[in-house]
Amino acid sequence: MGLKAVVSSPSPAFSTDESGAVEVTNVGHVYETASGTTEALTDISFRVETGRFISIVGPSGCGKSSLLMMIAGLVQPTRGTITAGGRPLVQPDPTRIGVVFQDASLYPWLTARSNVEFPLSLRHVDHKIRRERAEEALDLVGLAGFADKHPHELSGGMKQRVALARGLVQDPPILLMDEPFAALDEQTRLTMGDEVLRIWERTRKTIIFVTHGLSEAIHLSDEVLVLTSRPGKLVDRVSVDLPRPRSFEVMGGRRFEELRERIWQRIRS
Amino acid sequence: MNTATVRNTGARSIPAPVARAALVAALIAVWQVAPTVGLLDPRLLPPPSVVGPMIVQLFGEAGFRGHLATTLLETLVAFLVSVPVGFIMAILIGENKYASDIFKPLVFFVFSIPKSIFLPLFIFAFGISFHQKVAFGVFSTLFIVMMLSFAAIESVRRDHLVVARSYGATRMQTVLRVYLPGMTPVLLEAIRVSMIFNFTGILLAEMYASREGLGNVIEQWGQGFQLDRLMATIVVIAAIAIVFNETIRALESRCEHWRE
Amino acid sequence: MSTASHALPSPRLVRTAIVLGVLLIWEILPRAGIVPSLFLPPMTTTLQMLVVEAPIYARHMLVTLQEVGIAMIFACGGGVLCGLAIGGAASARQIMLPMFSGLFAVPLVVLYPLFTAWFGIGSESKIIFASVYGFLPTLLGTAAGVQTVDRQFLIVARSLGATRMQKLWHVYLPATLPTVLAAFRLGGALAIVGVVVAEMLTSTAGIGFLISKYRTLLDSPRVYAAVVLVLVLAIAFDGLVQVLERRLGIAQQQSGRSVGKRSVASAVA
Numbered sequence: 001m002g003l004k005a006v007v008s009s010p011s012p013a014f015s016t017d018e019s020g021a022v023e024v025t026n027v028g029h030v031y032e033t034a035s036g037t038t039e040a041l042t043d044i045s046f047r048v049e050t051g052r053f054i055s056i057v058g059p060s061g062c063g064k065s066s067l068l069m070m071i072a073g074l075v076q077p078t079r080g081t082i083t084a085g086g087r088p089l090v091q092p093d094p095t096r097i098g099v100v101f102q103d104a105s106l107y108p109w110l111t112a113r114s115n116v117e118f119p120l121s122l123r124h125v126d127h128k129i130r131r132e133r134a135e136e137a138l139d140l141v142g143l144a145g146f147a148d149k150h151p152h153e154l155s156g157g158m159k160q161r162v163a164l165a166r167g168l169v170q171d172p173p174i175l176l177m178d179e180p181f182a183a184l185d186e187q188t189r190l191t192m193g194d195e196v197l198r199i200w201e202r203t204r205k206t207i208i209f210v211t212h213g214l215s216e217a218i219h220l221s222d223e224v225l226v227l228t229s230r231p232g233k234l235v236d237r238v239s240v241d242l243p244r245p246r247s248f249e250v251m252g253g254r255r256f257e258e259l260r261e262r263i264w265q266r267i268r269s
Numbered sequence: 270m271n272t273a274t275v276r277n278t279g280a281r282s283i284p285a286p287v288a289r290a291a292l293v294a295a296l297i298a299v300w301q302v303a304p305t306v307g308l309l310d311p312r313l314l315p316p317p318s319v320v321g322p323m324i325v326q327l328f329g330e331a332g333f334r335g336h337l338a339t340t341l342l343e344t345l346v347a348f349l350v351s352v353p354v355g356f357i358m359a360i361l362i363g364e365n366k367y368a369s370d371i372f373k374p375l376v377f378f379v380f381s382i383p384k385s386i387f388l389p390l391f392i393f394a395f396g397i398s399f400h401q402k403v404a405f406g407v408f409s410t411l412f413i414v415m416m417l418s419f420a421a422i423e424s425v426r427r428d429h430l431v432v433a434r435s436y437g438a439t440r441m442q443t444v445l446r447v448y449l450p451g452m453t454p455v456l457l458e459a460i461r462v463s464m465i466f467n468f469t470g471i472l473l474a475e476m477y478a479s480r481e482g483l484g485n486v487i488e489q490w491g492q493g494f495q496l497d498r499l500m501a502t503i504v505v506i507a508a509i510a511i512v513f514n515e516t517i518r519a520l521e522s523r524c525e526h527w528r529e
Numbered sequence: 530m531s532t533a534s535h536a537l538p539s540p541r542l543v544r545t546a547i548v549l550g551v552l553l554i555w556e557i558l559p560r561a562g563i564v565p566s567l568f569l570p571p572m573t574t575t576l577q578m579l580v581v582e583a584p585i586y587a588r589h590m591l592v593t594l595q596e597v598g599i600a601m602i603f604a605c606g607g608g609v610l611c612g613l614a615i616g617g618a619a620s621a622r623q624i625m626l627p628m629f630s631g632l633f634a635v636p637l638v639v640l641y642p643l644f645t646a647w648f649g650i651g652s653e654s655k656i657i658f659a660s661v662y663g664f665l666p667t668l669l670g671t672a673a674g675v676q677t678v679d680r681q682f683l684i685v686a687r688s689l690g691a692t693r694m695q696k697l698w699h700v701y702l703p704a705t706l707p708t709v710l711a712a713f714r715l716g717g718a719l720a721i722v723g724v725v726v727a728e729m730l731t732s733t734a735g736i737g738f739l740i741s742k743y744r745t746l747l748d749s750p751r752v753y754a755a756v757v758l759v760l761v762l763a764i765a766f767d768g769l770v771q772v773l774e775r776r777l778g779i780a781q782q783q784s785g786r787s788v789g790k791r792s793v794a795s796a797v798a
């Protein structure tokens with residue numbers, strides 16, 4: 001509870017639109033395995049307003065993925081509650097939340113288009129609509145010409161774009177991304193970051209983005225949540241008050257360095 | 270597996286398929302020449318020029334066609350029983366951690382002991398019959414099917430399942446659209462290898478005790494020194510086995526990239 | 530999902546119970562007259578035969594062991610040598626391996642009538658058949674193993690200025706030993722099966738001969754006793770190689786998880 005003092009006060013609500021809001025209240029999670037129990041997360045509370053871009057950083061094993069899985073409804077928290085779009089999640093709801101995973105996790109037996117259509121086909125959406133929407137999503141991620149390729153014919157970055165299109169195809173107000181670009185090379189990672197920003201600015205979705213890269217987190221987000229490990233706790237919320245679009249100068253500037261320094265200190269503590 | 274790397278062993282190297290064809294041709298040539306020039310007794314090793322026409326002749330005989338049909342039918346029935354049964358048993362065991370811990374070592378053990386020596390027991394149980402052949406074929410195949418099915422189930426990537434769940438797939442959808450295609454490459458391999466065991470089991474059962482089937486005729490022709498007929502039948506059996514094997518292998522290589 | 534695993538007996542215990550249960554059923558079913566004892570003679574009756582008929586079984590076992598021993602030399606020795614030669618030379622590998630693995634699909638039992646016609650129904654035909662039977666899988670296993678000798682190893686060895694002999698002794702040998710032993714284990718098992726099957730089909734001596742002789746006499750206790758003997762032989766051989774592997778400090782790669790293609794063939798027929 002002492003945490004509350006450390007955590008800076010939640011930012012004022014930007015809108016009253018609940019559709020893309022995520023609220024995490026006193027959430028904790030304990031994994032039970034044959035070899036014992038692991039307390040992955042403890043007493044996490046935060047709220048994300050509709051349309052905000054939030055990053056989560058923290059040391060390896062602090063429970064970032066677990067937290068994201070719980071928000072996605074893939075894992076049930078052992079304690080606390082989570083609401084997305086104002087309603088609790090008892091199971092995954094792809095119309096509310098799209099997820100993009102670290103390794104693109106595309107189905108190798110489907111074409112890029114069919115991979116993007118996959119969520120729609122699960123709900124028996126009409127063929128024509130399915131196709132249109134997949135085309136739109138692929139277009140949005142800049143892969144219009146690659147619809148009929150199979151994953152093994154695509155580069156790592158392109159695969160992630162397909163995964164992104166798959167996350168966007170049902171137009172969910174919330175998008176969760178778990179280290180989506182960790183497996184990519186530095187250059188591709190930078191372009192993919194810009195790509196996500198461009199899409200975010202066009203669609204104004206709520207994005208919760210897990211990453212190991214502090215610069216990446218600052219570059220992309222409105223706010224950075226800092227977790228520490230064993231068990232994972234929320235130790236800081238850092239508002240990124242840098243102007244957008246964030247140019248090279250801004251990224252190399254003093255304020256940027258200060259923010260980075262602060263986050264780094266919090267992670268180490 | 271990786272036919273792409275076949276070339277490039279040197280500037281003057283010939284492509285592997287050509288070399289292979291040449292090797293096979295050379296072997297056939299030796300087989301033809303050795304008995305004809307008197308190096309080997311042509312009654313003991315009938316050359317291709319005798320065996321080839323004999324194959325044609327055999328297919329003209331209703332009796333031989335009947336034996337062939339019997340063997341193929343037994344093989345097919347045993348296969349159609351053992352593959353689904355083995356697969357379903359493997360799923361039932363593989364899906365549950367506790368059941369896996371108990372049964373996998375047992376299945377592995379039974380898999381690794383020789384099956385042929387149990388042949389007499391099948392005769393005690395079923396008499397010398399179609400049922401006995403099929404039962405023995407199933408017995409010889411079931412455990413390899415289970416072993417390979419375990420591998421197939423394990424080959425499905427966990428993240429593929431998580432994606433399906435995060436997009437709200439039902440249990441049925443997950444099975445049909447993720448598990449099944451995900452397992453296909455390994456499953457094809459399972460079908461291919463199981464067929465080797467199955468075909469061997471049926472032929473052995475026929476050779477051991479039966480009144481009909483290819484196994485029965487080769488045993489008879491061997492004892493009667495009709496080596497031209499024996500060789501011709503061996504070639505037919507080998508051809509069936511190789512064609513089936515290579516067909517499945519071709520399918521496997523088509524979905525090779527699914528394994529990533 | 531969460532099974533109350535602490536409430537369940539250990540898998541090992543259950544397994545032991547299952548094995549004991551099977552043995553008990555083997556004893557009880559025929560004794561109670563539920564299954565005719567022609568089909569299933571009681572366990573004790575079967576084992577009794579091994580004692581009563583010990584001299585006969587011993588005599589025939591000796592024949593079998595001799596044949597197996599010689600066949601193993603041909604199958605394993607030849608298989609390992611050819612496997613090393615083919616696996617070690619890139620061009621031979623590319624030309625021959627697909628042929629051999631295609632040949633692997635052919636049910637080799639059908640060659641036995643040919644061998645009896647050529648070599649008679651004495652020991653020779655058994656030895657040759659079993660050698661051929663065990664040869665191919667041993668070759669394939671060895672070749673596959675040699676192929677995987679890590680190139681990195683060799684480069685490091687060369688950079689350290691190792692001589693040809695040193696490379697052979699310190700790099701090739703240790704690196705291929707596990708595969709060679711695995712291939713030996715497989716080839717040996719197949720040689721045993723090959724000899725016994727050949728004896729069962731046409732012969733005048735050996736354990737397989739006894740199985741078939743007692744089968745035609747409908748003397749099922751003696752058939753079962755001989756089958757038990759062959760099982761003991763196969764299991765003992767496998768155990769011996771495992772002890773050898775452990776002595777040489779080779780980790781068990783085959784058990785459980787990955788059923789390599791090599792071990793897959795270990796129970797042909």
Ligand SMILES: Nc1ncnc2c1ncn2[C@@H]1O[C@H](COP(=O)(O)OP(=O)(O)OP(=O)(O)O)[C@@H](O)[C@H]1O
Binds near residue numbers: 038062063
């Ligand atoms: N399915 C599971 N069963 C048991 N323990 C788990 C499971 N998943 C995660 N854990 C444990 O929970 C803790 C948090 O894991 P999590 O994957 O959420 O961390 P993370 O912050 O995403 O790590 P990384 O940065 O390496 O991706 C770790 O200690 C991990 O070992």
Ligand SMILES: [Mg+2]
Binds near residue numbers: 064065066178
């Ligand atoms: Mg993670």
